[in-house]
């Protein structure tokens with residue numbers, strides 16, 4: 001599954017919207033604040049991007065909160081185990097599947 005990395009700054013209101021959007025769509029992501037993460041900042045500079053929010057989704061880059069594009073590129077969603085409430089990341093490109101909870105071993109429907 002592709003990792004989702006969200007590059008933000010604390011003062012950017014679109015970044016807040018981006019995080020709300022990812023949460024609403026049950027997408028797991030790693031947040032990097034470019035004011036504190038020099039590596040993330042350099043990565044943006046290397047790609048000639050000078051704005052946040054920017055999303056790295058697998059090998060793809062989305063600049064700005066392009067919701068349709070993000071949903072198209074992300075290949076997983078977060079499902080909560082009904083038994084132990086562990087958060088599981090399940091693929092969205094395999095239709096309805098059952099995954100086994102790594103914690104309590106119960107079977108969890110992917111949607």
Ligand SMILES: [Zn+2]
Pocket residue numbers: 081082083084085086101102103104105106
């Ligand atoms: Zn469980």
